Amino acid sequence: MVKRRLLKDVERHLSKKEITMIVGPRQAGKTTLMLLLQEELKRKGQRTLFLNLDIEEDRQFFVSQSKLLSKIRLEIGKNKGYIFIDEIQRKRDAGLFLKGLFDRNLPYKFIVSGSGSIELKEKIHESLAGRKQLFELTTLSFDEFVNFRTDYRYENNLNKFFDLDTEKTSNLLEEYLNFGGYPRVALEDEIKEKRKVIDEIFRSYIDRDIASFLRVEKLEGYSQLIRIISAQMGNMVNYNELSNTLGLSMPTVKNYLWYAEKTFIVQKLSPYFRNMRKEITKSPVYYFQDIGLRNYAIGMFGMIRLPADFSFPFENLIFNIIKENIRFTGADVHFWRTKDGAEVDFVIDYRAKQIPVEVKYRKLHRPETSRSFLSFIKKYAPKDAAVVNLSLNAIEQLGKTKIYFLPFYRLKEVL
Numbered sequence: 219m220v221k222r223r224l225l226k227d228v229e230r231h232l233s234k235k236e237i238t239m240i241v242g243p244r245q246a247g248k249t250t251l252m253l254l255l256q257e258e259l260k261r262k263g264q265r266t267l268f269l270n271l272d273i274e275e276d277r278q279f280f281v282s283q284s285k286l287l288s289k290i291r292l293e294i295g296k297n298k299g300y301i302f303i304d305e306i307q308r309k310r311d312a313g314l315f316l317k318g319l320f321d322r323n324l325p326y327k328f329i330v331s332g333s334g335s336i337e338l339k340e341k342i343h344e345s346l347a348g349r350k351q352l353f354e355l356t357t358l359s360f361d362e363f364v365n366f367r368t369d370y371r372y373e374n375n376l377n378k379f380f381d382l383d384t385e386k387t388s389n390l391l392e393e394y395l396n397f398g399g400y401p402r403v404a405l406e407d408e409i410k411e412k413r414k415v416i417d418e419i420f421r422s423y424i425d426r427d428i429a430s431f432l433r434v435e436k437l438e439g440y441s442q443l444i445r446i447i448s449a450q451m452g453n454m455v456n457y458n459e460l461s462n463t464l465g466l467s468m469p470t471v472k473n474y475l476w477y478a479e480k481t482f483i484v485q486k487l488s489p490y491f492r493n494m495r496k497e498i499t500k501s502p503v504y505y506f507q508d509i510g511l512r513n514y515a516i517g518m519f520g521m522i523r524l525p526a527d528f529s530f531p532f533e534n535l536i537f538n539i540i541k542e543n544i545r546f547t548g549a550d551v552h553f554w555r556t557k558d559g560a561e562v563d564f565v566i567d568y569r570a571k572q573i574p575v576e577v578k579y580r581k582l583h584r585p586e587t588s589r590s591f592l593s594f595i596k597k598y599a600p601k602d603a604a605v606v607n608l609s610l611n612a613i614e615q616l617g618k619t620k621i622y623f624l625p626f627y628r629l630k631e632v633l
Contacts, residue, residue, distance in 0.1 A: 220366045221373075222251055222567050224355050229255065231351055232300070232327060237320060239346075240331040242355035243482035243507055244427065245419050247401045248331040251355060252302050253260050265294035267301050271308035280309050283318050290326060293507035298325045307332040313345025322351045324515065332429060333481065356482075357508040359542060360398030360535060360627070364390050366404060380627045384609070387627075391608075396520050398510020409520050416514045427481050440474050447475070447484060447504050448515040452530045452563075454501040454555065475504070482507050485541070490565040490572070498555040505537045525579065532579040533563060536606055536626060540564060540575065543633045558592040566633065573632065575604045581609035585623050590592040595619050604632050 224240075229240050229250065240248050249270070257265045267290055269276045279289040290301055306312045316330065330350075344590055358366070365373050367390060372379035372397045380387045397403050400419060422439060428434050442464055447455070455475075461468040484504045491497035506512035509531045513519040522528055539609045540551050544566060554562040554574070564575040576591045587605060595603055595616060603621045612623040622632050 220247070220358065220362065220404065221370065222247060222355065223359070223362060225251060225254060228329075228353055229258070230587060231353070232259075232329070234351065235327070235352040237316060237346060238327070238329045238353065239350045240353045240355055241482075242333070243357060243399055243415055244333045244423050245402060246355050246357050246482075248333075248355050249304050250401070252304060252329060252331055256300070256302055259300050264573070265297070265299040267293045267299065268304070269302065270304040273456050277308070280315070283315065286319070287324075294326075296325065298327075300327045300329060303328065303330045304332045305332055312444060317345045317349060320346070355508075356399070356538075356542075358401060358404055359538070360391070360394050360399075360454050363404060367393075377627060380625065384601060388608075391626075392522075392528070395509060395528055395535065396513065396522050398508040398513065400508060400510060403510055413514075413519060416510055416519055416572065419512055420511065423481070423483070425612045432438075434474065434477065436466065436470075439464050439470075440477075443471065443474050444483065445515045446476060447478075448506070448512045451505060452503060454498070454503055456501065483511065487536070487551065487553050488536070490554045496556055496558075498557065502580045503553050504511055507538075509534050509538075529579045532626070533577045536575065536577050536629065537564065540566060540633065541628055543630045554594055556593075560573070560593045562591055562594045565594075571602075572598060572600050573602050573604060574598075575606060575629075578605065578607045580607055582607040582623060583610055585610070585614045585621070587621065595621075602632055604629060 228238060228240065232255070240251060242248055252268070256268055258286065259266050269279060271277055271280065279286050290299070306316070309315055312332075316328065319328065342503075361376055364376065368379070398416075400416065402415045403412050404418070406415055424437060429437055429439055434440050443460065443466075446460060457468050457471055460471045464471065466474070475484065477488070479486055482547065486505055487503040487505060489498045489501070491499045510519060512534065513522065513531065517526070522531065537551070544551065547568070549566055549568045552565045552567060554565050562574045563577045566573040566575065574591065574594050576588060582605075585605070591603070591605070599618050601619065603619050605621060605623045605628050606629050609625055610623045611625055611628065614621045614623070624632065
């Protein structure tokens with residue numbers, strides 16, 4: 219069993235009247251998380267009911283709200299109970315359906331999950347405004363992956379483990395940057411089996427979320443787009459170039475990338491700018507929710523060996539760490555480029571302050587920064603800046619800016 223950090227957050231929300239909604243990529247572990255919650259509630263003597271819209275015999279109870287309520291009352295009575303509904307995106311007008319149930323002031327607590335379909339990410343949000351709390355379950359973070367692979371021996375002392383056992387840390391990092399964090403992939407020991415799993419995940423995503431639900435007609439074009447974005451990860455995207463390469467209209471390319479965002483495949487990063495004449499303002503950068511899926515799409519799953527090939531997956535990992543740690547802070551993350559070629563990998567914008575982050579997949583032995591990074595510091599004079607690397611932990615003062623040189627696993631300390 220792989221422990222998920224989100225479990226405790228969701229457990230705390232079970233006492234709230236709001237609908238607990240768990241979203242995330244297909245096969246990230248949402249069903250497993252819900253089953254663990256149900257098991258814990260049963261141990262406490264609570265009444266529960268678990269329904270899954272992927273199961274045909276369960277779908278019959280969602281024909282109407284009254285039929286679902288009849289099923290609930292039959293199973294757990296009219297008193298307090300916990301109702302788990304898995305794969306809610308399979309229900310047409312799911313947001314309105316849940317809103318109608320919630321507004322009846324029933325004695326039941328609803329815990330609902332679904333993969334990131336357009337219905338779930340957009341219409342349900344609108345219908346359930348003020349009636350739900352959203353929890354996003356990603357694939358395994360690096361910390362969750364390492365805890366699992368080390369049998370949770372260092373669960374409360376991970377940074378000390380990273381500091382002391384540098385060789386093991388390096389091996390685990392390379393494994394994670396090759397295979398990513400899908401739980402089923404992590405649970406397999408043999409590379410051949412890992413490849414079978416990631417292939418099934420990708421094909422299932424295309425066949426079910428894209429072909430069936432989103433009704434994308436040109437599936438080959440969509441798949442090819444994901445592969446091109448995989449190859450361009452971390453670089454600015456030119457929509458016109460993509461349109462010409464794929465033989466798709468520019469609106470279609472933009473729609474397909476929007477689909478990929480809403481189904482938790484890619485994450486769009488917009489540029490940070492204050493000077494429209496000198497800084498890039500429009501072209502975005504894309505990273506992947508899961509590094510292993512990116513590697514699969516580009517034909518490099520489990521095959522990365524050279525340090526240069528680890529650079530962009532490592533950059534993607536840093537982006538995911540940043541996103542995880544600034545959640546609920548109100549901050550945004552961007553990249554910075556100037557028209558004459560200066561660049562900074564990430565700029566964390568807290569409105570009142572900005573933190574530039576430079577990423578180096580290298581073991582630094584002394585503080586060093588790029589000319590572009592220094593250019594940003596000179597231009598914006600941030601209070602703090604970070605250079606993320608594989609080993610060095612040091613601090614330098616440059617004018618008004620304190621530059622933190624940090625091993626990647628300590629980045630959260632300055633966010």
